[in-house]
Amino acid sequence: MPVEIISVGSEYIIQRYQHAGVAVIANLLLEAGIEIDYVSSVIGQESRLEDVLRQSIERSTLIFVIGNVSSGEYDVAKKLLTRVLKKRLVLNYKVLDALKKQFEAQGEVLPRTEEKRALVPTQTEMLESEQGIVPGFLFSEENKHVVLVPGDETDIEFMLKTHILPRLDPKTFRLGAASGLILKTCGLPLMQIKDRLRSLEREDRQQSLTYVSDGEEISIIVSVRGDLQQEVETRLTKLEAQIRQKLGNVLYGKGSQTLEEVVGKLLGEKKRSLALAESCTGGLIANLLTNIPGSSDYFDRGVVSYSNEAKISLLDVSPNIIEQHGAVSAETATAMAEGVRWLAQTSYGLAVTGIAGPSGGTPIKPVGLVYLALASDQTETQWKCCQFSGDRLMIKKRTAQTALEMLRHQLLIDK
Amino acid sequence: MPVEIISVGSEYIIQRYQHAGVAVIANLLLEAGIEIDYVSSVIGQESRLEDVLRQSIERSTLIFVIGNVSSGEYDVAKKLLTRVLKKRLVLNYKVLDALKKQFEAQGEVLPRTEEKRALVPTQTEMLESEQGIVPGFLFSEENKHVVLVPGDETDIEFMLKTHILPRLDPKTFRLGAASGLILKTCGLPLMQIKDRLRSLEREDRQQSLTYVSDGEEISIIVSVRGDLQQEVETRLTKLEAQIRQKLGNVLYGKGSQTLEEVVGKLLGEKKRSLALAESCTGGLIANLLTNIPGSSDYFDRGVVSYSNEAKISLLDVSPNIIEQHGAVSAETATAMAEGVRWLAQTSYGLAVTGIAGPSGGTPIKPVGLVYLALASDQTETQWKCCQFSGDRLMIKKRTAQTALEMLRHQLLIDK
Numbered sequence: 161m162p163v164e165i166i167s168v169g170s171e172y173i174i175q176r177y178q179h180a181g182v183a184v185i186a187n188l189l190l191e192a193g194i195e196i197d198y199v200s201s202v203i204g205q206e207s208r209l210e211d212v213l214r215q216s217i218e219r220s221t222l223i224f225v226i227g228n229v230s231s232g233e234y235d236v237a238k239k240l241l242t243r244v245l246k247k248r249l250v251l252n253y254k255v256l257d258a259l260k261k262q263f264e265a266q267g268e269v270l271p272r273t274e275e276k277r278a279l280v281p282t283q284t285e286m287l288e289s290e291q292g293i294v295p296g297f298l299f300s301e302e303n304k305h306v307v308l309v310p311g312d313e314t315d316i317e318f319m320l321k322t323h324i325l326p327r328l329d330p331k332t333f334r335l336g337a338a339s340g341l342i343l344k345t346c347g348l349p350l351m352q353i354k355d356r357l358r359s360l361e362r363e364d365r366q367q368s369l370t371y372v373s374d375g376e377e378i379s380i381i382v383s384v385r386g387d388l389q390q391e392v393e394t395r396l397t398k399l400e401a402q403i404r405q406k407l408g409n410v411l412y413g414k415g416s417q418t419l420e421e422v423v424g425k426l427l428g429e430k431k432r433s434l435a436l437a438e439s440c441t442g443g444l445i446a447n448l449l450t451n452i453p454g455s456s457d458y459f460d461r462g463v464v465s466y467s468n469e470a471k472i473s474l475l476d477v478s479p480n481i482i483e484q485h486g487a488v489s490a491e492t493a494t495a496m497a498e499g500v501r502w503l504a505q506t507s508y509g510l511a512v513t514g515i516a517g518p519s520g521g522t523p524i525k526p527v528g529l530v531y532l533a534l535a536s537d538q539t540e541t542q543w544k545c546c547q548f549s550g551d552r553l554m555i556k557k558r559t560a561q562t563a564l565e566m567l568r569h570q571l572l573i574d575k
Numbered sequence: 576m577p578v579e580i581i582s583v584g585s586e587y588i589i590q591r592y593q594h595a596g597v598a599v600i601a602n603l604l605l606e607a608g609i610e611i612d613y614v615s616s617v618i619g620q621e622s623r624l625e626d627v628l629r630q631s632i633e634r635s636t637l638i639f640v641i642g643n644v645s646s647g648e649y650d651v652a653k654k655l656l657t658r659v660l661k662k663r664l665v666l667n668y669k670v671l672d673a674l675k676k677q678f679e680a681q682g683e684v685l686p687r688t689e690e691k692r693a694l695v696p697t698q699t700e701m702l703e704s705e706q707g708i709v710p711g712f713l714f715s716e717e718n719k720h721v722v723l724v725p726g727d728e729t730d731i732e733f734m735l736k737t738h739i740l741p742r743l744d745p746k747t748f749r750l751g752a753a754s755g756l757i758l759k760t761c762g763l764p765l766m767q768i769k770d771r772l773r774s775l776e777r778e779d780r781q782q783s784l785t786y787v788s789d790g791e792e793i794s795i796i797v798s799v800r801g802d803l804q805q806e807v808e809t810r811l812t813k814l815e816a817q818i819r820q821k822l823g824n825v826l827y828g829k830g831s832q833t834l835e836e837v838v839g840k841l842l843g844e845k846k847r848s849l850a851l852a853e854s855c856t857g858g859l860i861a862n863l864l865t866n867i868p869g870s871s872d873y874f875d876r877g878v879v880s881y882s883n884e885a886k887i888s889l890l891d892v893s894p895n896i897i898e899q900h901g902a903v904s905a906e907t908a909t910a911m912a913e914g915v916r917w918l919a920q921t922s923y924g925l926a927v928t929g930i931a932g933p934s935g936g937t938p939i940k941p942v943g944l945v946y947l948a949l950a951s952d953q954t955e956t957q958w959k960c961c962q963f964s965g966d967r968l969m970i971k972k973r974t975a976q977t978a979l980e981m982l983r984h985q986l987l988i989d990k
Contacts, residue, residue, distance in 0.1 A: 169785075196618055197617075197618065197623055198615065198618075198623070199616040199618070200613065200615045201613075201614040202612075202613060202614075203611055203613075208613070228787070230765055230786060230788040231785055231788075266764065314966060349681065350645055351681075351683050351686070370584075370646050371645060372643070372645070373646075436879070441862075442861050442862055442870070442874075443859070443861030443862040443865060443877050443879065444865075445858070446857050446862075447856075449857070450858060450859075450879070450881070450931075450971070451968055451971070453932070453933050453934065453967055456881050456882075456935075459857075460881060460882045460884070461878070461879055461880055462857075462858050462879035463876070463877075463878055464858065464861045464876055464878070466865070466874050466875060467875045469876075470875060474878070503888065504882075504884075504885065516865075517868070518868050519869070552868055556862075556866070
């Protein structure tokens with residue numbers, strides 16, 4: 161009884177992360193122990209989309225369809241699903257009012273051409289969205305279910321968590337029982353992680369580990385199969401414990417947790433504060449940390465010191481240090497970390513300086529060379545030197561990940 | 576003669592942007608005037624992947640298959656394609672050596688289990704990668720072509736640009752002739768853009784405009800169909816001109832250009848320099864600008880002033896201003912912009928302060944309220960007030976986009 165996700169439209173060709181909706185659904189299903197078998201995107205021609213919808217209703221039991229609202233593809237998907245499943249579209253005045261209000265809020269008037277957004281398929285269940293504007297729909301035929309949701313991630317997550325997952329019996333949607341989870345690591349090379357965990361894979365054909373690298377981070381997708389859900393869950397818990405035992409605190413999180421989230425949580429719990437001095441990462445670390453709600457509680461300031469003048473005037477780095485050792489050096493990194501911590505009077509001062517490239521490298525200081533330093537009010541300032549591979553963005557990312565990981569380890573030690 | 580992309584594996588369920596590879600291929604093909612008809616992802620079971628590969632070879636003429644190398648899915652895809660297309664796998668010593676070198680470079684030894692990475696299908700063309708490690712493969716049968724590429728974006732782009740696109744005759748890969756391009760706007764609401772361009776759509780059934788919103792930015796996918804490529808290109812050029820005429824400098828870029836790229840280019844060309852003072856965006860603007868190679872030429876510094884102390888000590892904002900008008904006010908934004916410009920002695924000082932939420936809002940100053948200010952050495956400081964909708968990340972994004980757009984407009988005016 162396969163499960164599949166279909167996304168309608170051309171978003172992804174513009175903005176890679178427009179596939180976020182698929183990721184949201186897939187993650188929620190995985191957490192619920194449901195494995196996805198197919199994911200498809202169909203572009204442009206309605207006839208093709210109709211074929212794909214028919215095929216999926218043919219082969220799958222649980223189908224999720226995502227359409228972008230603003231580009232009108234949500235309405236196309238709604239229209240075609242209604243046709244394929246032999247329903248009718250009727251105007252829903254509650255939805256129409258919500259729509260009109262939304263436009264008024266933006267000082268605009270709902271154009272006649274957009275009123276079709278308020279059309280609702282008959283004999284379907286309407287899935288209210290949190291903001292109560294564009295609803296999703298659940299089409300059910302005997303033991304087949306088609307869930308149509310708008311492209312907005314927040315809506316998707318809300319609708320699935322509120323209307324679908326609570327009623328969803330994982331058993332009826334796949335062969336046998338299965339359950340899975342995701343564990344996240346940072347700093348240890350893939351090969352070493354694989355080596356440490358190889359024995360666990362050999363142990364049992366019914367459990368599998370998949371690795372996904374993202375810069376310095378590696379996610380481990382742990383999944384267990386079996387006959388009884390109960391037994392599968394027990395084995396998954398056991399397997400997780402074994403992995404944790406073998407990897408220790410290289411593991412920083414689980415599921416959708418991010419490194420910045422974990423670091424932010426630790427800073428909050430331990431009532432510690434942070435100031436950043438970034439050179440090669442150009443504000444990436446500050447941006448990641450401030451993506452976390454409530455970060456203003458522990459994050460005081462960040463300085464992106466691209467020029468040497470900035471390092472000197474904003475971070476109190478002595479011109480001599482830069483002159484003697486260069487802007488990319490352990491000494492400068494250390495001075496930046498201590499400078500920013502002192503000026504901000506925070507518990508920690510975290511600094512990075514390096515060569516993100518593509519230009520600016522030299523034989524002695526090649527592109528990808530990065531120095532990181534962490535000043536703390538509890539211990540001596542420590543620094544670290546890394547040589548990262550990849551393009552400019554990858555070097556920025558690896559540097560930010562390594563810096564956050566450095567801070568996380570210190571937070572685990574510090575009072 | 577449909578064209579399709581198949582991505583193998585479970586990456587996307589962890590990291591949304593792991594679908595980047597698909598985006599890269601789709602963009603390159605679109606630029607070449609080739610429309611994609613299907614995009615699928617298959618997860619886990621080899622049997623399912625084999626079915627999907629057979630089906631696609633059945634229905635499509637040009638097929639791209641992407642597999643993640645580190646998770647081993649690239650090798651699975653290689654193995655299955657070889658089987659489906661009735662080839663054999665043989666060990667290639669050149670590839671094996673490159674692999675060994677790669678591992679040595681990381682101070683590791685290639686494990687026997689990884690040697691399968693050096694297996695190469697017979698009767699295929701090997702597509703060298705730039706770094707020369709994992710090659711791609713071109714399987715050709717009569718007029719069908721299957722291109723297998725590793726998951727790394729850089730590799731994919733390099734392989735397509737070097738080995739595939741130059742030899743690809745768009746005509747043979749779709750019905751009739753077609754060509755397309757992407758135009759990008761910022762700041763104008765979708766409805767207004769649609770209104771301004773509606774006449775162009777009505778004009779001709781063979782040309783279509785698709786809109787994709789991303790915060791304050793809207794991308795317009797322009798595509799034209801017809802019989803002769805030559806004639807299609809001419810009409811596309813004409814259509815582009817018409818759109819430019821109707822939208823004026825609301826259009827900031829074309830194709831894969833980003834707003835930060837355009838702003839950076841303008842700063843460079845006009846030999847102007849920039850300093851940033853960010854509050855609610857938490858370093859996002861600095862991060863975007865420093866993603867552009869060479870940004871160190873014009874970007875001097877950024878200050879992420881989350882605390883009021885930081886605003887006062889790093890930006891010379893007078894405590895009275897904050898006390899009288901609040902941290903989120905036109906006065907504070909102005910003081911931040913002028914302060915950072917003065918301290919950095921740059922041509923521009925760009926500042927944002929607002930409430931990103933979810934908490935921190937009040938009836939008078941709700942979540943999403945943002946003040947932006949731009950100080951220049953050529954004109955008076957200007958400020959702008961916006962009320963953005965969406966969650967924390969969306970508010971950060973909309974603020975950053977609006978700030979960059981503000982700077983772009985000034986750059987167009989200034990000498």
